[in-house]
Amino acid sequence: MADQEVLLTREFNAPRELVFKVWTEAEHFGKWWGPKGFTLEVSKMDARPGGMFLGCQKSPDGMSMWGKFVYREVIKPEKLVFVQSFSDEQGNTIRAPFNPNWPLEIINILTFEEADGKTTVTFSGGPINASEEEMAAFNAMKPMVKQGFAGTFEQLDQYLASQQ
Template identity: 60%
Template sequence: MIEHNGTNEKELVITRMFDAPRELVFKAWTEPDHLEHWWGPKGFKMNVSKLELCPGGIFHYSQKSPDGHQMWGKFVYRDIVAPERLVFTNSFSDEEGNTVRAPFSPTWPLEILNTLTFAEHEGKTKLTIQGGPTNATEEERNTFEAMRDNIQQGFAGTFEQLADYLSKV
């Protein structure tokens, strides 16, 4: 499925079925005690600095690599319909929560708008994430598009961690 985000750019759409009830999958995305167990690259230590689950609220976190490198990121929530949908912008940040450039690319978009939908099906949850740059320059949109395969691989790994975590809670 390919969607357009109003700028004629294709959004990235990833769908994954999880063997867990929708309420639990939604909580895994919205509660610090769950997020710290699975969000981020494999092998990284996750720390939730702040999570305010409301429109305009912020999820501010850090991730530390096995070699000690620390990165900060944040979500700014736009819309929350528990347990059906989450809409937020995602960006890299500094320790204070200010939006900063990605450490790996000076042309990575500052903000990615994400819409997550959670659909219950026979006790399982179909999660669909749609996302793409927002308020981005043409160069930033091109960088995002060039990294599409890497983004999909990253989410595949993160979703594997989520599936593993959900099987244990």
């Protein structure tokens, strides 16, 4: 999967326990996740293997998109593995509204490492069970996906600063 994934590493000026907490608790996650200017309403967040996150993002112009994570691994405070998909309000997997060939499932693997009170988050992710058309759509959008996550991590950085 290495050539088909997005890989980002970012250091945050916060302890690992706090960084992990804001990734796994609804009252924190909804305040920083997503593109700049978007809001996130968390409908459900059960960060345990087999558990699910379900939420609705709203763009500045009012467009709504539902999404879900199904957690595979939750090793506090070291690692999170989840499969991310677009969904309806009930959590049923649907096609992305912006591209009919977008992969239905993307696996995300996050590791959290602490040194000197700072936490390095390594994020990798890519399509699973994807067709050739879905892989092509993902690869074409990889630069935008990376840019989107960089912005999300910027919001996380600001949020963490407000929590200390």
